[in-house]
Amino acid sequence: MRSVQIVTVGQPLQAREVPLPIPGNDEIRIRVEAAGICHSDCHYRCGTASVARLPITPGHEIAGRIDALGPGVDELAIGERVALHYLVTCGRCDYCARGLEQFCRSVQMLGKHRDGGYAEYVVVPARNAIPVPDGVGIAEAAIMMCSTATAFHALRKARIAPGDRVAIFGCGGLGLSAIQLARACGAARVYAVDIDPAKLAAAQGYGALPIDPADGPVVRQLRDATGGGVEVALEFAGLPLTQRQAVAALAVQGRAAIAGITQTPFEVDSFGDLINRESEVIGVSDHLRSELVTLMDFAQRGLLDLASVVSQRVALEADAINAILDALAGFRGTSRTVIAP
Ligand SMILES: [Zn+2]
Ligand SMILES: [Zn+2]
Structure with missing residues (x-):
């Protein structure tokens, strides 16, 4: 599948062909329909914030359709529209047990520790999927996962x-x-x-x-x-x-x-x-999965309008994405750009 990755810190992102990821136990694969380009991604590209490994696919504001289910997933269906909570947590440590999942002792972030959304497909644990209700746009659902x-x-x-x-x-x-x-x-x-x-x-x-x-x-x-x-x-x-x-x-x-x-x-x-x-x-540090569910409800009821925040869409192409990151790094970007693979 096609992806756009950080290969060398301090260098432009590169288009790379990588193997289609296969969902394991309790995981799902998403066909990415929208991936927000966030200011944090500039920091990962230039090295002012670090990613866990190279090369890595950035992108932590992701929404799309479920394309494959791993063994053990029965509460979600292929074709369902979902957005992804970007924190992958263990669910078992003392912080997770107390509902403080953003402090999970083995927390991993999509696009920083694990491959993220600047790709055609992404694999995540099933419990990271937040169903997107009818009437909520897929690009809006994606950007809701971060700043909102x-x-x-x-x-x-x-x-x-x-x-x-x-x-x-x-x-x-x-x-x-x-x-x-x-x-x-x-x-x-x-x-x-x-x-x-x-x-x-x-x-x-x-x-x-x-x-x-x-x-x-x-x-x-x-x-x-x-x-x-x-x-x-x-x-x-x-x-x-x-x-x-x-x-x-x-x-x-x-x-x-x-x-x-x-x-x-x-x-x-x-x-x-x-x-x-x-x-x-x-x-204030990050957010909780339960808050994302509430946000979807707000959006469906018209209490949250993000349509005007999404200013443009670009293809999954390295040059186009690097140009948007350049603008964000220079604080010339005003609102959000979403990659639509
Ligand atoms: Zn973000
Ligand atoms: Zn944990």
Whole structure:
């Protein structure tokens, strides 16, 4: 079958013919119909994040149709549309047993430890398959497996409750999903913070109230607008500045969930922000299979619209995919491109 692989770190991906994978016990094979090209894949290509082996097929945002069933799989059928949870876990270790599967002691990620979706077919454990309901597009289902899922996990970690005021820092793929999900969870108001006018306009299109740092200090704008801060702040920009702002904008007993990645620590005013307000700072890592099932339900009920997030489709060709990765690496990509083999 055709695949596009990382063969040498720091070099463009290469088209390679590889053997058709055969599903083993409790595994299924998917005919890939959509594979999202994610910013993480740039990091794997250039080496700022490492893959477990070479060559490897990247791609962790995958949806398609079941094409073959391994021995022991009886709850799924050939031809069924599914999207794939990208974390392959053991199901037996202490973390898995406690429902903390993203910390599984032998966790493997599709497209990083195991061959992923930049190929015609992929084999995964049957329990990684999330059925895609009628009415949910296959490309949307694929991209739901990554940024949308992490945005939802951030809201759940922040214990969002109906009536909460929510501030979202960074309105890329995570932020735009988070706006819709916060509203679906009953947020009274959602404020969107970004320096890019186009992203702020997109956020407004999903019903958020824009906060433009050019109009004055962000924390003061949020405190003035809410009369005392937000109950939930989500940080997706991955900047020490916005992480400080997220904590400083909290109301009494507010929760800041930090999902943006940076190597630089940020400062917290322990007395003014944490002690005085009993506020909380919470880390966010990946997401759970059960959250993906809920997201599919939201999408089917029209609470989550990702169609406008998928901006283009490319064929399973190395040159086309490398060009998209180049654009993402230079932060020139705005929304998602999906490979349609
Ligand atoms: Zn991703
Ligand atoms: Zn485990």
